[in-house]
Amino acid sequence: MTEPTAYEPPEITRLPFIAFTKHATREVSAFSDLDQEVDASALVEQYGSPLFVISERRLRDDYRTFLEAFTDTHLETRVAYSIKTNYLPAVCSVLKDEGAWAEVVSGMEYELARALGFPASQMIFNGPHKTQEELERALGEGAVVNIDNFDELAQVEAIAAGLSAPVRIGIRISFRFGAIGWTKFGFNDDNGDSHKALERIALNPRLRLELLHNHCGTFVLIEELYAKSVERLIHLAKRARDLGLEPTMIDVGGGFPSSNTLRPEFDFQGGSRREGNFWFSYAEEICSRLQNARELFGGRPILVLEPGRAIVDASTQLLCTVVAEKAVDGQTPAVIVDAGVNLVPTACFYNHAMGRAAGPSGIQHGRHQAVDIYGPLCMQSDRLREQALLPPVEMGDILSISHVGAYCHSQSMQFIQTRPATVLLGPEGPELVRRRETWRDVFALDRLPERLRGDDCDF
Numbered sequence: 001m002t003e004p005t006a007y008e009p010p011e012i013t014r015l016p017f018i019a020f021t022k023h024a025t026r027e028v029s030a031f032s033d034l035d036q037e038v039d040a041s042a043l044v045e046q047y048g049s050p051l052f053v054i055s056e057r058r059l060r061d062d063y064r065t066f067l068e069a070f071t072d073t074h075l076e077t078r079v080a081y082s083i084k085t086n087y088l089p090a091v092c093s094v095l096k097d098e099g100a101w102a103e104v105v106s107g108m109e110y111e112l113a114r115a116l117g118f119p120a121s122q123m124i125f126n127g128p129h130k131t132q133e134e135l136e137r138a139l140g141e142g143a144v145v146n147i148d149n150f151d152e153l154a155q156v157e158a159i160a161a162g163l164s165a166p167v168r169i170g171i172r173i174s175f176r177f178g179a180i181g182w183t184k185f186g187f188n189d190d191n192g193d194s195h196k197a198l199e200r201i202a203l204n205p206r207l208r209l210e211l212l213h214n215h216c217g218t219f220v221l222i223e224e225l226y227a228k229s230v231e232r233l234i235h236l237a238k239r240a241r242d243l244g245l246e247p248t249m250i251d252v253g254g255g256f257p258s259s260n261t262l263r264p265e266f267d268f269q270g271g272s273r274r275e276g277n278f279w280f281s282y283a284e285e286i287c288s289r290l291q292n293a294r295e296l297f298g299g300r301p302i303l304v305l306e307p308g309r310a311i312v313d314a315s316t317q318l319l320c321t322v323v324a325e326k327a328v329d330g331q332t333p334a335v336i337v338d339a340g341v342n343l344v345p346t347a348c349f350y351n352h353a354m355g356r357a358a359g360p361s362g363i364q365h366g367r368h369q370a371v372d373i374y375g376p377l378c379m380q381s382d383r384l385r386e387q388a389l390l391p392p393v394e395m396g397d398i399l400s401i402s403h404v405g406a407y408c409h410s411q412s413m414q415f416i417q418t419r420p421a422t423v424l425l426g427p428e429g430p431e432l433v434r435r436r437e438t439w440r441d442v443f444a445l446d447r448l449p450e451r452l453r454g455d456d457c458d459f
């Protein structure tokens with residue numbers, strides 16, 4: 001008989017949601033995203049360094065590839081570009097030209113989209129805070145306002161009471177799925193709030209419920225999450241129909257990944273791969289379910305998608321210049337460049353691909369080495385990449401940072417440094433679409449009281 005051993009309680013560890021995968025490591029790609037001829041030195045000489053460079057062709061291609069993946073004979077597919085991802089007027093206008101609708105989340109974005117010519121009827125107004133004036137304008141002009149909570153519903157009811165035609169609305173829902181919970185937004189679908197909202201809307205003939213919405217996460221690597229999202233929205237549509245409502249649109253939000261490379265701590269173990277038109281696998285989950293439920297949306301559902309990063313990320317590179325080389329901690333090879341997390345805040349999530357684009361060191365065939373890349377800010381955390389594989393570089397060389405089209409312009413900050421120019425590589429060549437900022441631009445809103453002006457003051 002074996003000796004009994006002491007009982008050891010099992011240890012329960014909560015696994016990260018993305019712990020298991022069959023995918024292999026993804027290699028950091030070299031500088032090759034702008035497949036147009038680009039003379040990085042000439043651009044930097046003309047427009048200064050750093051410099052954002054957008055490929056119009058890549059932007060259009062990525063939009064079309066995304067749309068193609070979700071095109072289905074049984075559905076009417078609409079891409080409502082998520083303006084906050086990159087609200088450069090030139091970028092929004094290229095996408096408008098491609099036929100995109102606009103998804104906005106603030107009065108500022110609403111005004112910009114209208115000024116650029118997006119018709120209100122092709123706009124979705126999301127977000128947890130819309131002012132009274134913003135709601136009045138959007139509802140009055142016929143945009144679809146996606147209601148986020150009961151207080152906003154009350155505001156919309158009051159505005160609708162004063163308008164001559166019923167207003168176009170949607171409701172946004174949230175639900176919890178495993179460890180993932182985008183639960184700050186919309187009516188909770190787990191506790192029945194979404195149903196209560198439907199019941200209230202059904203009693204009010206001034207409200208025309210057209211759209212059911214859920215945005216399930218960001219850089220979602222698991223297609224199944226969209227399947228769950230669509231199933232929830234279909235179930236909601238059934239309940240809406242039972243109450244006499246007639247939704248025609250289902251909106252699965254954004255959150256689709258781009259071809260950017262996540263830092264390992266945010267990725268599948270071993271790294272995820274996104275190649276070819278990888279959006280087809282997302283479309284399959286969404287469209288197949290929707291086809292089967294098309295009667296709930298009037299026979300031919302309008303599928304609204306609100307991609308941001310998926311269509312703009314890969315279009316843009318940032319060119320920057322090496323300003324110093326050093327051995328950090330006395331040993332780790334590092335370079336300092338003139339662009340940092342002020343311009344690439346996404347460096348905390350991505351290992352942006354980097355390469356040497358031009359410069360005095362000339363074409364070198366020396367061994368690539370792993371180099372840490374720091375920005376110019378007086379913050380230890382201003383690091384763009386750890387261990388980027390680069391050929392030998394020296395002061396004055398121009399580096400390219402790839403896939404910076406999403407959330408870099410819109411979240412860039414004027415902390416310590418001004419913001420650079422942006423050039424669009426259009427069919428006729430480079431066009432300046434944002435001029436370089438001066439220090440005076442940064443302080444243009446400031447006022448100095450007369451009594452504080454000294455004799456030497458030039459402000």
Ligand SMILES: Cc1ncc(COP(=O)(O)O)c(C=O)c1O
Nearest residue numbers: 082215254255256306307308309
């Ligand atoms: C409601 C909504 N739609 C669309 C987007 C765009 O997301 P992404 O850039 O991840 O596609 C967001 C981003 O947070 C969002 O909150």
